[in-house]
Amino acid sequence: MGTVVDATNKGNGSLAIEKKVKVVFVLGGPGSGKGTQCANIVEHFGYTHLSAGDLLRAEIKSGSENGTMIQNMIKEGKIVPSEVTVKLLQRAMEESENDKFLIDGFPRNEENRAAFENVTGIVPEFVLFFDCSEEEMEKRLLSRNQGREDDNIDTIRKRFKVFVDSSLPVIEYYASKEKVRKIDAAKPIGEVFEAVKAIFAPVHEKILILRRGCINNSLTMFKAIQAKPTTKAGCLDVRTAPAIPT
Ligand SMILES: Nc1ncnc2c1ncn2[C@@H]1O[C@H](COP(=O)(O)OP(=O)(O)OP(=O)(O)O)[C@@H](O)[C@H]1O
Ligand SMILES: Nc1ccn([C@@H]2O[C@H](COP(=O)(O)O)[C@@H](O)[C@H]2O)c(=O)n1
Numbered sequence: 001m002g003t004v005v006d007a008t009n010k011g012n013g014s015l016a017i018e019k020k021v022k023v024v025f026v027l028g029g030p031g032s033g034k035g036t037q038c039a040n041i042v043e044h045f046g047y048t049h050l051s052a053g054d055l056l057r058a059e060i061k062s063g064s065e066n067g068t069m070i071q072n073m074i075k076e077g078k079i080v081p082s083e084v085t086v087k088l089l090q091r092a093m094e095e096s097e098n099d100k101f102l103i104d105g106f107p108r109n110e111e112n113r114a115a116f117e118n119v120t121g122i123v124p125e126f127v128l129f130f131d132c133s134e135e136e137m138e139k140r141l142l143s144r145n146q147g148r149e150d151d152n153i154d155t156i157r158k159r160f161k162v163f164v165d166s167s168l169p170v171i172e173y174y175a176s177k178e179k180v181r182k183i184d185a186a187k188p189i190g191e192v193f194e195a196v197k198a199i200f201a202p203v204h205e206k207i208l209i210l211r212r213g214c215i216n217n218s219l220t221m222f223k224a225i226q227a228k229p230t231t232k233a234g235c236l237d238v239r240t241a242p243a244i245p246t
């Protein structure tokens, strides 16, 4: 859990309301299927998907002053300075109406991880890790056909090296905190999603039960008030009213 300032309340110079947000980091090597599975999770569990790579590509297209630097880093498979990526993620969370986010492809290194935690104060609920062999990932990336400048064999090899050298240590960090949920991502898409569902369903059910509990309490309270004798003016007689359930 963590808090972000709700963008709808910014800019009036007085009140900045903070909203509580829930974050799941989605990690795995290039081509392991993060984006594919995030789309399924959004559909079934109501999260908002924020892909750090997509946000960086959108920043290039927007003509931002950082555009050329980001483009060069992506072509080389390098990790863009955290200051840039964290700002993009933070803005996207602030602008969203949702309070549950899948953050895909982030944190990619220790600098990403520390910067996000320091700036937002958000600690992930858990880290979904898609585990897949380089051989399989290479095959998938070379046939992805989405026109990505980094889906060529030279950049793919560089991205694999960055993943092993910089991203795996972040996954190990979260594993040491028992936050990693590892999935065999080499299986077909449907089977991978079955494993994903098994992780999300209990979390989702817990939230539903809590929400149902709130509704039941409100109903009991409503019935108790309706059943009670009222004063002449039609108000609830607090002297004889039962304790309102909490
Ligand atoms: N389980 C799977 N089996 C076979 N192909 C898959 C599987 N999951 C995804 N793919 C395909 O592999 C390619 C890469 O998937 P995807 O874009 O989801 O990976 P990613 O982890 O987001 O990669 P990147 O880090 O480069 O953004 C896509 O063409 C996708 O359709
Ligand atoms: N935290 C991040 C995430 C991504 N990048 C850069 O974008 C490239 C593509 O990322 P995908 O997740 O879409 O594969 C990646 O290779 C990096 O160059 C980044 O810098 N920091």
Ligand SMILES: [Mg+2]
Pocket (backbone or CB within 6 Å): 034, 035, 051, 053, 105
């Ligand atoms: Mg992706």
